[in-house]
Amino acid sequence: MKTIRETIVDILVEIEKSQSYVQLILKKYLEQFEILDRKFITEVVNGTIQHQITLDYYINTLSKTPVNKMKPFIKQLIRMSAYQLLFLDKIPTPAIINEAVNIVKRRKMTNLSGFVNGILRNLDRQKDNIVLPTEPIECFSVKYSMPAWIIQMWNNVYNHAEIEKICSSLNRRGKVCGRVNNLKTSKEQLKILLNRENIDITDGKFIEESFYLNNVTSIGNVSSFKEGLWTVQDESAMLVSKVLNPQKGDIILDVCAAPGGKSTHIAQLIQNEGQIISTDIYEHKLELIQKNADRLELSCITPVLNDGTIFKEAWENKFDKILLDVPCSGLGILSKKPDIKYKRTLSDIHELVKIQKKLIENNIKYLKPNGILVYSTCTISKLENEDIVEYILQNKNMAVEKLINLPEILESKQNYVQILPYLVDTDGFFIAKFKKVGN
Ligand SMILES: C[S@@+](CC[C@H](N)C(=O)[O-])C[C@H]1O[C@@H](n2cnc3c(N)ncnc32)[C@H](O)[C@@H]1O
Numbered sequence: 425m426k427t428i429r430e431t432i433v434d435i436l437v438e439i440e441k442s443q444s445y446v447q448l449i450l451k452k453y454l455e456q457f458e459i460l461d462r463k464f465i466t467e468v469v470n471g472t473i474q475h476q477i478t479l480d481y482y483i484n485t486l487s488k489t490p491v492n493k494m495k496p497f498i499k500q501l502i503r504m505s506a507y508q509l510l511f512l513d514k515i516p517t518p519a520i521i522n523e524a525v526n527i528v529k530r531r532k533m534t535n536l537s538g539f540v541n542g543i544l545r546n547l548d549r550q551k552d553n554i555v556l557p558t559e560p561i562e563c564f565s566v567k568y569s570m571p572a573w574i575i576q577m578w579n580n581v582y583n584h585a586e587i588e589k590i591c592s593s594l595n596r597r598g599k600v601c602g603r604v605n606n607l608k609t610s611k612e613q614l615k616i617l618l619n620r621e622n623i624d625i626t627d628g629k630f631i632e633e634s635f636y637l638n639n640v641t642s643i644g645n646v647s648s649f650k651e652g653l654w655t656v657q658d659e660s661a662m663l664v665s666k667v668l669n670p671q672k673g674d675i676i677l678d679v680c681a682a683p684g685g686k687s688t689h690i691a692q693l694i695q696n697e698g699q700i701i702s703t704d705i706y707e708h709k710l711e712l713i714q715k716n717a718d719r720l721e722l723s724c725i726t727p728v729l730n731d732g733t734i735f736k737e738a739w740e741n742k743f744d745k746i747l748l749d750v751p752c753s754g755l756g757i758l759s760k761k762p763d764i765k766y767k768r769t770l771s772d773i774h775e776l777v778k779i780q781k782k783l784i785e786n787n788i789k790y791l792k793p794n795g796i797l798v799y800s801t802c803t804i805s806k807l808e809n810e811d812i813v814e815y816i817l818q819n820k821n822m823a824v825e826k827l828i829n830l831p832e833i834l835e836s837k838q839n840y841v842q843i844l845p846y847l848v849d850t851d852g853f854f855i856a857k858f859k860k861v862g863n
Pocket residue numbers: 679680681682683684685686687703704705706709730731732733749750751752
């Protein structure tokens with residue numbers, strides 16, 4: 425029988441090798457464990473990935489063999505142990521080091537037990553003496569484990585204090601945020617039902633229908649979730665549909681809709697009276713939209729397979745409102761998906777911008793005169809956000825609209841909002857709104 429920490433190393437090795445989503449791999453391994461163990465495994469896996477650049481810097485300072493030359497299993501074992509030594513204060517150091525050495529022996533790599541033992545003991549002794557790089561970009565990169573190109577990109581827009589706040593808020597563990605399905609229940613009633621399942625909730629910060637789940641491990645097994653009384657969505661993401669301000673009877677196109685978080689919210693806001701065409705480019709993702717709409721009993725949503733970059737004559741001038749929640753670099757949601765930062769590159773962002781522009785060009789044609797377009801991303805990147813606002817305004821038929829329903833703390837002088845994750849302790853999001861003033 426493998427120990428919990430040995431399992432953690434196997435998970436980290438598989439994540440690095442497979443390039444698959446962290447949460448999918450975690451889910452596969454977690455099923456066999458009890459709740460407390462699941463929490464520990466999830467925390468250490470996410471923490472090790474989240475702080476990987478910092479951990480590697482510390483390890484490389486002390487090891488003759490650089491991290492990238494180590495065997496995959498040994499590398500992840502040392503990273504995982506270093507994460508516990510440097511970032512978790514409840515586990516005694518000897519327990520961390522002994523367990524690491526025992527794992528090496530159990531996996532029949534006894535010849536490396538001295539190496540692992542030496543690095544971890546050294547790390548424990550030297551951790552307060554290790555000096556960070558002096559150059560600010562490099563320093564922030566190591567301190568917050570954020571690739572230097574991302575810091576460099578933010579450095580063109582934000583000051584150092586803001587960059588530090590952004591980075592540190594993206595390294596926190598966010599609570600799960602839920603949205604009550606107010607067509608089926610009230611928040612008060614839901615609170616009672618969740619309490620019966622020993623789940624505590626507290627009110628959201630600025631969206632009425634939002635709440636935070638303080639202690640939940642397996643959402644899919646919660647009865648009220650299965651019954652469609654609520655769903656999972658970050659407050660920033662909820663703000664997007666609020667800004668769209670849909671009305672009963674509207675004909676709405678949600679172009680990049682899967683898995684349907686915003687489509688289902690829009691359906692709630694119009695009390696299921698209207699028509700929402702929810703499209704996505706991937707067939708398997710349409711099933712997710714339908715599954716969510718069915719669970720929440722929202723019949724006004726029609727999932728349609730569609731490439732939003734290709735013109736469809738039948739849709740010309742057809743829609744009152746269009747939501748473009750485009751594919752983006754996702755840097756605003758790093759607290760939930762920490763591995764994204766190592767997979768993305770600056771050239772990915774340039775490719776994404778091309779797609780975002782094509783989506784805009786094409787979908788503007790589907791708006792009725794005076795129709796409303798909301799553009800949103802879950803990222804913090806001027807190229808995909810502020811610069812895209814400029815791009816949309818180059819179209820003479822499009823005028824910027826003042827954002828409504830913004831909480832006071834997010835009110836901005838600009839006609840768009842870049843929600844930085846530290847402002848209200850939510851995901852980072854960008855939202856802008858436009859009106860089609862001509863044909
Ligand atoms: C940010 S996610 C959308 C999240 C969704 N709006 C929600 O709230 O649940 C972007 C989506 O765009 C889809 N997508 C990417 N390229 C597309 C295209 N050319 N046309 C339509 N959808 C596309 C992706 O498959 C992905 O599901």
